[in-house]
Amino acid sequence: MSPRRSYDQYCSAARALDLVGDRWTLLIVRELLAGPRRYTDLHADLPGVSTDVLASRLKDMERDGLTTRRRMPPPGAAYVYELTGRGRELLPVLQALGAWGQPELGERRPTDAVRAHWFALPLLRALAGEGLVEVHLEEGDFHVYAGGAAGPVYGDGRAPEEPDARLAMDTETCTDIARGALTLPDAVRAGRVAVTGDGILAKALRAA
CATH class of the missing domain: 1.10.10.10 (Winged helix-like DNA-binding domain superfamily/Winged helix DNA-binding domain)
Incomplete structure (x- = not known):
């Protein structure tokens, strides 16, 4: 060492x-x-x-x-x-660093790797409230624990239990949210994010 x-x-x-x-x-x-x-x-x-x-x-x-x-x-x-x-x-250090780096994302370069779960932390910043959220992207699925979970903050794949909300969107929309160019409620209102589920988070997003 x-x-x-x-x-x-x-x-x-x-x-x-x-x-x-x-x-x-x-x-x-x-x-x-x-x-x-x-x-x-x-x-x-x-x-x-x-x-x-x-x-x-x-x-x-x-x-x-x-x-x-x-x-x-x-x-x-x-x-x-x-x-x-x-x-x-x-x-919170990574959250703040990610927020500061949002303007640097720009267009994705041909050499840029991407994993679906890399969108978890910026999406977590965009979520208001608490609960388990399952996200479906073209690159794959991941889930996030909104509201300061004591354990894992996110995970790969489908949620391990019934989520409070399911969000389906394309990668361009998720990138716009990660860059701060689009808020999650605005994306829902524009029809760019499909929200399903009966949890408080799902109802709040559909009502936003």
Whole structure:
């Protein structure tokens, strides 16, 4: 394990960057906000990261108290990485960073990778209220836990239980919402988002 590099500045921002300022670290946090993930899953959803760099970052994050590693019970028995409470506190940091970076999205470049669940955090910012929301995109399905869930913030695939709302939209609409060019209620009113479900969130969106 490599020694931690430091800015050697008595400043809370500098101390924070000592922990999360390395390339890929915050994106690993983004992935682990979905809950425990295997190394192979992390590598698949972080296109461009080398195996050596990913392994090094995970070791550093475990050393610094941001993640833990544990073995899943049989029949899986695989090792998974998950965020500690300290690591989960980075959610508002990623939310603020994503909001700040909205103007930089622009048009998608031919070299840009995309995963459906990467829209989870910007969509979470757009949701008002609490509940489980299932989202259907062309790239795939994901679900988000609106309202400050104590556990995973989002997950891949269909919701594990009956959601409070189901949203179906195309990727262009979801991108516009992520960029801040379109609000979720406006997208619903324009017919660009189909809302189904009987939960409070679904009713509120249809009534907006």
